[in-house]
Amino acid sequence: KGLVVTQLDIEPGECIKVKGKIESDAEGFAVNVGKDSNTLLLHFNPRFDCHGDVNTIVCNSKEDGVWGEEDRKADFPFEHGDKVEICISFDETEATVKLPEAEFKFPNRLGMAKIEYLAVEGDFKVKSIKFS
Numbered sequence: 001k002g003l004v005v006t007q008l009d010i011e012p013g014e015c016i017k018v019k020g021k022i023e024s025d026a027e028g029f030a031v032n033v034g035k036d037s038n039t040l041l042l043h044f045n046p047r048f049d050c051h052g053d054v055n056t057i058v059c060n061s062k063e064d065g066v067w068g069e070e071d072r073k074a075d076f077p078f079e080h081g082d083k084v085e086i087c088i089s090f091d092e093t094e095a096t097v098k099l100p101e102a103e104f105k106f107p108n109r110l111g112m113a114k115i116e117y118l119a120v121e122g123d124f125k126v127k128s129i130k131f132s
């Protein structure tokens with residue numbers, strides 16, 4: 001399934017650092033943050049080749065189990081087998097995903113004030129998680 005962390009209490013301005021390795025044959029992976037699996041502030045989903053998308057980051061929110069409007073990013077700073085550190089932070093207006101050489105913003109559509117849930121899914125092997 002993938003790594004799931006619950007009972008978190010991450011506040012605006014704090015950041016979640018997920019370090020890991022993208023599989024050498026990855027089709028895609030996802031990092032989800034929010035309240036729980038049905039209520040996501042951000043589904044950050046880099047796709048190498050899946051659902052008809054090639055080298056595309058798809059971001060979305062989920063409210064009461066229902067996906068919102070997808071937001072496809074222009075940049076794709078990932079390669080198969082990469083070791084990556086993904087830093088996610090947020091405030092009342094937006095979530096920010098910081099990578100060494102790229103940064104992505106996504107609106108805080110739900111007005112979420114606290115992140116309690118983190119899940120990493122797909123072709124990604126988690127090395128460490130840091131909260132700061």
Ligand SMILES: CCCO[C@@H]1O[C@H](CO)[C@@H](O[C@@H]2O[C@H](CO)[C@H](O)[C@H](OCc3cn(Cc4cccc(C#CCN)c4)nn3)[C@H]2O)[C@H](O)[C@H]1NC(C)=O
Nearest residue numbers: 026027028029030043045051058059060067070121122123
């Ligand atoms: C053109 C008309 C139709 O439009 C399509 O309609 C699909 C269904 O709605 C959308 O796809 C959904 O998009 C949603 C975001 O919006 C979600 O990503 C959701 O996936 C949830 C999900 C997560 N996981 C776990 C996991 C995660 C990453 C890797 C793996 C793996 C592996 C082993 N190699 C597994 N499993 N399922 C996806 O299914 C497409 O984007 C959308 N395409 C466009 C262009 O619009």
